[in-house]
Amino acid sequence: MNVIIYCRVSSDEQAEGTSLDYQEKSLRAYCYNNHYTVVACRKEDFSAKHHDLCRPEMKWIYDYCKRNKNSVKQILFLRWDRFTRNAEFAFTYIRKFSEIGVSVNSIENPIDFNSSDWSTLIGVYCGSAQAENSKISKRTRDGIRETLLKGKCANKAPRGYINVRTDKHSTHVEIDESKALQIRSIFKEVAKGLETPCCIRRRIAKNIPESSFFDMLRNPFYIGKIRVPAYKDEPMQIISGKHEALIDEATFGKVQEILDGSRKKLPKLSKAINPDLFLRKFLTCPVCGHSLTGATSSGNGGKYTYYNCSHNAKHLRVRAEEVNEGFAKYVSCLKANKAIMQLYTEILKELQDDSKKELKNEEKKLKEELSRISQRMDNTEDKYLDGELNKEQYSRIIERYKKEVLTLEQRIKTFQTPSRSSIEPKLEYSICLINNIDRYLRDAPVSVKIKLIGSMFPEKVEFDGKEYRTNSYNKVLDLIYQQTNELRGKKKESGENFSTLSASVPRPGVEPGWK
Template identity: 55%
Template sequence: MKAKVNNQTNVIIYCRVSTDEQRKGTSVEVQEERLRGYCKYKGYNIIELPNFKEDESAKTFKKRPVMQSILSYIKSHKKEVNKLLFLRWNRFSRDLPQATNVVNDLLSMGVEPNAIEEEINFNSANWPMLLGVYIGQAQGDNISRSKATKDGIYGTASQGKCYNKAPRGYKNKHRVDNNGMVLEKYVEFSEEANSIRKAFEEFAKGTISADYARRRYCPQIAESTFLGMLRNPFYIGKIKVPEYNGISSHLVDGRHEPLISEDTFQRIQDLLDGKKKSKPKLSKPTNPDLFLRKFLVCPICGHSLTGATSRGNGGKYTYYNCCHDAKHIRKRAEEVNEGFAKYVGALKPSIEVLNLYKEVLKDLHVDSKREIQAEINKLNKEVTAKQSQIESVEDMLIMDKSHSNRYNRILERYEKEVSELQTRISTLELSKRGNIEPKLSYAIMLINNIDSYIRDAPLETKIKLIGSIFDDKIEYDGEKYRTNSYNKVLDLIFQQTNELRGKKKEKGERNTSFSNSVPRPGVEPGWK
């Protein structure tokens, strides 16, 4: 609304509230009432702006939206505003350097900022001194409270005590005397501790994802919260002491009982950081000539094939046989292994199709990196916004010690959210760094020479390779190999190979089946 241009003094009133001021009877409503009464007494004309009430306790003027809108209005309505009035100078600012700059800017535009209960005569030469007294006192009070708060947090943390709300899996407790006075504060396990411990331990094995562990064992916890919990050293009995007076942040032994072991916690960190997992070991020694005994099943009873080496006719001979009844099937190992190498070689698509897939995947990887970077930028903005919220809560904590528990809970929640966001950013950064082309070239070489690997690769490599191709057991009847499903990626490649060669899928043919050793149309047998 435009100011009235007449002989009256045109003013804008500004109210800003904080919890400690409300306790002293100067809520935003009380401030407004006193400001309006003062203006009526003085005969001032109040410019009614859409909003002149601020509920932000930010340290800087830039983080106060109402103050920013008032300053913007004054700049765009020069010579129409004479005064900016507020109750006390600590409602205007608690930072002397910033306040001085804004006061000088307003005075240069012909607008006098003033507090009706601590009025300054700007025609006097000593106004800077008075401004320093009023705002400097508020700033000094802030500094004193901040120091006391940091001293208390550092002292409590250094003793290994929890100084905030305990994380999930724990709960805050306290002991009191007969008069209700708190003697000691401590934490103990909560009802959900066992399920959280199980989720941590299962994820640490490296066989399931973090989100799967969460959904299986503690679905009541949000995904973002759980990721932050996985990084929290509180669960191994440690307390993080914040940086203080030049002493860097560090961990100390806490007084609470750890939920998981340090070894489990370290394995979790390695998984989250994308470090290489240790090479899986076979459950027991395997005869190199019987590497298929984990995969082949008997066509008669469905039991797994086993095997053994026997002596006879002056030599040693190795056979596969049914573990349930050796009479069902018994076959020389070298014949079974060579037949299987030819069978797997028949799964080899044409090199043209493989090269086409290489180019498509390279393009997709570039697109994916762009999407990842966009997500990282979005998360960084969220981190910045959360850090601003943390600053606001710290301000409220400094000004209102009576509600410190409430503010500590809010502060802890915001800090956890920042930690979770930073974990997600780190994970995305790791996934963005990889160069896919060498991996694609290696994968294509591997697929194109898969039968040679089955024949000549080390035992553990053979087992890993077969396990990555076949999802189910392979039935062997002494001549042919049959399976109900194998790797979906390979299946898609074979399907596209046939389509590119003008072959249509037979009626009733399943994409995930490869019923015998005869290759589908378009799949080149490896032994030809």
């Protein structure tokens, strides 16, 4: 009689008595003793707990028997829990195989299908295994929830953190500094609201899949909290975790507002922006406080672009070129402090030198670890050749080592990226930008202008048709520039006029002003 033998084992069922090699050996011995001819041996090496109806090897067996009717009489396996732990699956495939003249059975727990009690026995064998699976699943869910309620991470730590084992049964979560810098940068960029999150991901986080990227932005784990999912009658909870926060709550809150679409303080680059009206929504009307908008109109044989109040055009209407030039002069009052800039340059170069040393040390450690794993792979191969390991054990160990080698090689490659080698071009560009903000506002692409203004002024700038003033600007400007009071539009008691539209020549002295 021709038969097909079927072996199955899941990743968490590698105990003695259930390995694939043991099952095949037992099945072949049974077939030899009963003078059965083995047509094929098919093996499933993954868990089918949630994918019983999608098993590729079982599907292959069924398709083979259907194509070659009467060539195979029986499907044999070790025990019924090796066939399935789902009673519904068992009854379905017993029926499907019987329709094409093939029977299925276990060699350790054979069932007489001519008896009227066979369905009861199937329910006992497969139903008890299914009940055990359900119990294990419930105990696991309860254990995970209990861990989460204690403020601990129950699974693999999110990107930017790392699981650290304290003893055999306990772990805690620490910040992974090698990835934390990128995570902080991502949240800060998204919080600005100047680019869509997708653009930011493509620019600075190509290594993070899009779905994982948005899950990361929504995860309260980064502000030191744990999300406990709803369970039975208990609602979803957010509780304080025992790990260190990676992102401050203010930044995280801004990111949530942007993702929800409720934050509309700054213009976004999702739509094309008129290069002549790049100050729209950055400026507010002094009469009603609404943002300025603008449009281009035709008249007198030409086209003219104006800024006007978005609420009532009668409140304010000024030619766009005058507003843009005036704003460039307004920010040109900021003169960089030479001593600060020199210190800034020296510190960055020193930090780069330190960073290079750290990167070289880290690269050296990774190469040493790579060498150790290569030696382990050689030792494993020797053990396999000496018969100390069977084929299944050898394949599993080598596969694990190959994954570790691939990860290490990718990390070593990141340390050898040429873009990390020099900071001088970026430093030169930064200093040029700081010293020539007004030139960038006149000549740079509109996307650069918007990013630059957005980084300087987190809130709106009031414009009354002649002067600009703001009560809020990036406090980093106080560290770089000599005088920032000009941004508030304040005037000296002596009556000097500081309007940036009325003059353009700076007077001598430490504090910038206008004649």
